[in-house]
Amino acid sequence: MIRRERQPKVVVVTGASAGLGRAIAHAFAERGDRVALLARNRTGLEAAAEEVRARGGQPLAVEVDVADDSQVEAAAERVERELGPIDVWVNNAMAAVFASFLEITPDEYRRGVEVTFLGSVNGARAALRRMTERDAGHLIQVGSSLAFRGIPLQSVYCAAKHALNGLYDSLRAELLHDGSRVQITSVHMPAMNTPQFRLGLSKMPRRAQPVPPIYQPEVAARAVVWASEHRRREIWVGASTVGTILGSRLAGGLLDHYLGRTGYSSQQTNEPADPAAPNYLFSPVPGDHGTHGPFDDRSHPRSIQLPLSLHRRSLAAGLGLAGAAAALAFRR
Template identity: 60%
Template structure:
């Protein structure tokens, strides 16, 4: 991985991923809107960071960003779609214009990034596109209908694209990384109409946990999906087994679990204007004291063969031990 593009690179998971790719020695093109954020992450990455100001909702800006990166850094090896925006509110309290903007940034932003990446990767017959997804791409929750709808759309687009790439026997590969609740600045950035301050649904993970999984996925893109965090695994499995029961559970718990006990503060949000235009806020949100810096599930997911082998070996040893005990009882 010599050249990597990360959209939404100035905060949260995007910023942590940019740092992780830079540690791998890659030149990282940082695509975002906020000037202070871009300057901050570029400085943080030193010679590995290349800031590109662009709004992913505008395909012309994204395509121009791709051309600029290819000209300045060289052929793009990996493109990571991570930028998004949202509104925390019940469905009927989100205006049509807000829904449109959420869709343009979150869903169409991924479509624009994917198309720009394919336009430069397909002629070369190589490259990797990583979609940063969420458990909410499969399972909608209350108060986030705009975001959940966009993530579901990304999932559908990704599945179609992956089939097409396989059909064409393309050297370009795509994979998706589904994340749990992450401690990012979004909970202070996105527009909210909730009575109390929004929070990630616990358990909460640090952005570096997600970043580790994204880098691994970029190196191992043949796998269709990566699930990060045990909460993601349990949510997706529960939705497959008992979706109606999960509806009722979320109806009962989904409002309180997404809000702290603190009264809400007026937040204009980052729908149309970046929150880090004049001040760089970094990768983390305000939940450091509650966030997990590691996930055993991520390790197991990355080392499935070793974990499966160890499990089978343990089962075999247990079986042999049980047979010995049974045999000794019979002889007695």
């Protein structure tokens, strides 16, 4: 039997200059894929491109603000011209704002939603325009447990991620109506150790931190790559994501009270914040900010829950066979 070598795929990752987007680009590069890196930070893009190349991928760095539809469309055209037809598009770009609702100005709120929500709308439009014409391709949205459960001090992010769930419900139904084979998967993430907690706009008195438990971005990146190879509507990454989503469905009122008591302190370290620190809401913060945030010593490099979620059918089949064998043994 002749085994065919896997052909490299053309993959687009938004928000790829740092954090989770950069980790996702690394993971696709390790398969030898052609990876287009979309972000605003030129220095971070160039560093990410070198890392993609070192891992065996072919990079293309494109400086783009995903909130601008014309820039995203131009980027998609360039990707297909230089790398080939887009097989996988990963919407990951976001803008964090850590502040209570009434402290956020209308311009700050608008910009946060433009990047986190409309940036993904623009990415989805650019991807689906091309994928539906070929009747092939996979659109992946980086979601969050906060797409199902809002928490204090992150109303911008939570609102945008909730809105994306509605967007993709609509898009999936439209693709089914058209008989399209294009696939959409939402990969919902836990708290991660990424630079957003020192780059996001914060009006809290102490430095921002992810709500524990914290995972390394490579855990989530592996889930995104796996999603690109399978037809799965949603993937939940991390036991905390499962608990948050199910808890919100079963006891939303209790979570309101719990988060009202704990949601402020759990998102801040003991270190005072620097009110003059630059943030990336309206323009990139100069420099290369890497993949990880400052919480390596508190972050999990793997998730016990994730393999169970990814291989749930095999697990269910195995449990079924074990149960059948036990029943036969019992009868004997």
